[in-house]
Amino acid sequence: MLKISDLHKSYAIGDTSLHVLKGIDLSVEEGEMVAIMGSSGSGKSTLLNIIGMLDVADSGEYILDGLPIDNLTEKKAAVYRNKFLGFIFQSFNLINYKNALENVALPLYYQGLKRKKRQELGMFHLGKVGLTDWAHHLPKELSGGQKQRVAIARALAANPKLLLADEPTGALDTKTSYEIMEFIQQLNDEGKTILMVTHEEDIANMCKRIVRLRDGVIMEDKKVTQVRASQYV
Amino acid sequence: MFDIDLWREIFQSINKNRTRSILSGFTIAFAILLFTILFGIANGLENTFIELFGTDAKNSIVIFPGRTTKAHKGLQSGRRIRFKNEDYNYILEEFGDNVEYITSKVNRNVEASFKGEKNSYQVRAVHPEHMYIENNVVEKGRYINNRDLQNRTKVAVIGNAIKEDLFIREEAVGKYINLNGIPYKVVGVFSDDEGDNEENVIYTPITTAQRVYGNNDYVDFIHLTYNPKLNYDQAIAFGNSLTRKLKNKFDVANDDQRAIRVRNFAEGTRNVSQMMFVLNLIVLFVGSGTLIAGIMGISNIMVFIVKERTKEIGVRKALGASPRSIVSIILLESILITSLAGYVGLLIGATVLKIFGPGLKDYFITNPGVNSGVVIGATIILIISGALAGYLPANKASKIKPIVALRDE
Ligand SMILES: Nc1ncnc2c1ncn2[C@@H]1O[C@H](COP(=O)(O)OP(=O)(O)OP(=O)(O)O)[C@@H](O)[C@H]1O
Numbered sequence: 001m002l003k004i005s006d007l008h009k010s011y012a013i014g015d016t017s018l019h020v021l022k023g024i025d026l027s028v029e030e031g032e033m034v035a036i037m038g039s040s041g042s043g044k045s046t047l048l049n050i051i052g053m054l055d056v057a058d059s060g061e062y063i064l065d066g067l068p069i070d071n072l073t074e075k076k077a078a079v080y081r082n083k084f085l086g087f088i089f090q091s092f093n094l095i096n097y098k099n100a101l102e103n104v105a106l107p108l109y110y111q112g113l114k115r116k117k118r119q120e121l122g123m124f125h126l127g128k129v130g131l132t133d134w135a136h137h138l139p140k141e142l143s144g145g146q147k148q149r150v151a152i153a154r155a156l157a158a159n160p161k162l163l164l165a166d167e168p169t170g171a172l173d174t175k176t177s178y179e180i181m182e183f184i185q186q187l188n189d190e191g192k193t194i195l196m197v198t199h200e201e202d203i204a205n206m207c208k209r210i211v212r213l214r215d216g217v218i219m220e221d222k223k224v225t226q227v228r229a230s231q232y233v
Numbered sequence: 234m235f236d237i238d239l240w241r242e243i244f245q246s247i248n249k250n251r252t253r254s255i256l257s258g259f260t261i262a263f264a265i266l267l268f269t270i271l272f273g274i275a276n277g278l279e280n281t282f283i284e285l286f287g288t289d290a291k292n293s294i295v296i297f298p299g300r301t302t303k304a305h306k307g308l309q310s311g312r313r314i315r316f317k318n319e320d321y322n323y324i325l326e327e328f329g330d331n332v333e334y335i336t337s338k339v340n341r342n343v344e345a346s347f348k349g350e351k352n353s354y355q356v357r358a359v360h361p362e363h364m365y366i367e368n369n370v371v372e373k374g375r376y377i378n379n380r381d382l383q384n385r386t387k388v389a390v391i392g393n394a395i396k397e398d399l400f401i402r403e404e405a406v407g408k409y410i411n412l413n414g415i416p417y418k419v420v421g422v423f424s425d426d427e428g429d430n431e432e433n434v435i436y437t438p439i440t441t442a443q444r445v446y447g448n449n450d451y452v453d454f455i456h457l458t459y460n461p462k463l464n465y466d467q468a469i470a471f472g473n474s475l476t477r478k479l480k481n482k483f484d485v486a487n488d489d490q491r492a493i494r495v496r497n498f499a500e501g502t503r504n505v506s507q508m509m510f511v512l513n514l515i516v517l518f519v520g521s522g523t524l525i526a527g528i529m530g531i532s533n534i535m536v537f538i539v540k541e542r543t544k545e546i547g548v549r550k551a552l553g554a555s556p557r558s559i560v561s562i563i564l565l566e567s568i569l570i571t572s573l574a575g576y577v578g579l580l581i582g583a584t585v586l587k588i589f590g591p592g593l594k595d596y597f598i599t600n601p602g603v604n605s606g607v608v609i610g611a612t613i614i615l616i617i618s619g620a621l622a623g624y625l626p627a628n629k630a631s632k633i634k635p636i637v638a639l640r641d642e
Pocket residue numbers: 011012013018020038039040041042043044045046047
């Protein structure tokens with residue numbers, strides 16, 4: 001699914017430069033569910049953003065689904081993001097003046113689908129996260145868990161191959177976190193490849209593999225037995 | 234451009250941010266309002282000038298003889314200059330190409346009577362072409378013609394006002410009107426849209442007047458219109474050369490301003506059109522100044538809006554929005570706000586002109602208003618303005634990196 005080798009990334013801070021990723025080698029197969037862990041500032045988000053083509057690496061190789069990702073134009077990157085990737089953010093990042101359905105349908109708009117088709121698909125995905133009744137509510141009328149479910153539905157709407165989640169449960173209480181994880185596990189069961197950043201061990205253990213970052217390199221990369229979230233909810 | 238979903242996006246965004254959008258449109262509305270009113274007033278001034286000139290031919294040149302004020306070629310000053318028929322012929326011979334219509338004139342005041350009614354009027358003895366120079370409209374019968382000139386017939390064409398005063402309810406054409414004791418046959422009645430003053434006039438053949446008032450071939454003055462193909466400068470040059478030639482013919486010093494006076498309407502017309510040009514320039518200057526201020530205002534607010542929406546734009550990009558779609562949204566939003574606001578300004582301006590316009594007659598402003606040309610022009614200007622105002626912010630928006638937009642929590 002994706003293969004990264006010797007990836008480097010630095011940020012310029014004033015005159016000095018901060019070397020955040022110092023040679024990352026990582027490959028993820030289709031159907032995997034990977035948790036990326038590490039202390040704050042270890043470069044987890046940076047790595048995920050590069051994988052999501054929201055940011056670019058300084059050097060190294062990155063191949064996504066057989067396509068080398070290198071020197072993409074903004075336009076091409078937009079197409080890839082739209083076609084291959086679904087994003088779930090810690091702070092949901094819903095558009096506040098659009099209702100749940102409109103938010104979910106937005107990636108479909110950028111795919112060029114007709115309005116009717118978008119509404120249909122949007123409702124379908126809202127149904128999958130159990131929010132059919134909330135389709136016409138604005139984000140501010142939803143709870144945190146509901147917002148994240150809308151965000152998941154939105155990430156799924158364009159039917160991406162790879163789902164990227166940066167601390168998807170970071171803003172949620174434990175119970176809601178498990179509910180969200182249950183959804184994500186379900187998606188993985190259906191075959192979606194998932195990469196998620198998390199700080200919480202229990203959340204990480206609900207994945208199938210844990211990658212630990214420290215000082216810009218991968219310190220540990222191990223398979224784990226997945227803990228099912230359903231047993232807690 | 235005409236993607237309905239794109240417009241839906243834009244309307245949604247404007248609608249969600251109504252206050253902000255109205256505020257940003259305010260300066261443009263004000264600019265267009267100001268522009269409309271200024272433009273309307275300038276138009277009104279022009280209308281006043283046009284009205285002042287009346288419907289007389291605007292290409293008139295009138296030549297009056299006077300008395301010399303300077304001794305010249307052994308002739309003393311104070312000599313009276315008189316035009317004769319030969320001078321009329323001379324002008325036609327020398328300047329025939331530049332002359333459109335020409336008439337000699339003899340003016341007299343007469344006591345006119347018909348049956349019991351009498352009054353005093355001006356008689357103008359003229360050539361037939363006078364009708365076109367003065368823009369007289371024959372209501373009944375005919376005008377003076379060439380046969381009248383040849384035969385020195387005693388015929389008269391009277392103004393509508395005279396007809397109503399002297400003939401009251403009777404038919405005038407075919408009757409005889411008494412002018413200073415001499416009967417003239419009324420052959421026509423005319424009207425003149427300059428009103429009663431110009432209709433309290435009796436026209437007779439010039440040759441008849443010359444015989445009746447002294448049996449000579451004197452002419453009081455000559456009125457002509459220059460060839461309308463001449464531009465102002467050519468017309469003025471024609472007037473000058475006409476003056477010079479006549480002065481020469483009458484042995485008048487070139488700098489003698491009294492002996493032969495030539496009033497060339499081209500000068501006045503040119504002055505007015507020059508003044509209007511300057512006035513329009515000022516209006517354009519003030520108007521476009523305000524418009525530019527408006528554009529900068531919108532642009533500023535749009536930049537602010539883009540900043541405020543950085544996160545949203547980042548999210549859209551993460552979801553696969555192309556740079557182009559982001560540019561379209563901001564640009565079209567700017568154009569829409571600008572155009573709507575501009576039309577509000579135009580509407581208010583036109584309404585103000587409509588309400589207050591009639592009261593401005595005392596200030597030399599007649600019928601101020603905007604025409605459809607202005608509306609079309611304004612539309613084009615507004616769309617361009619909107620695009621200009623949106624350009625910078627749209628460019629900024631398209632450069633937003635999703636990674637930067639999505640950070641900062
Ligand atoms: N655009 C940037 N410019 C400068 N420094 C940056 C930028 N983005 C990230 N950094 C720095 O790079 C380092 C890694 O950041 P990153 O966000 O990847 O950490 P993280 O592992 O996700 O941390 P956290 O768990 O707190 O989210 C941090 O020290 C951060 O301050």
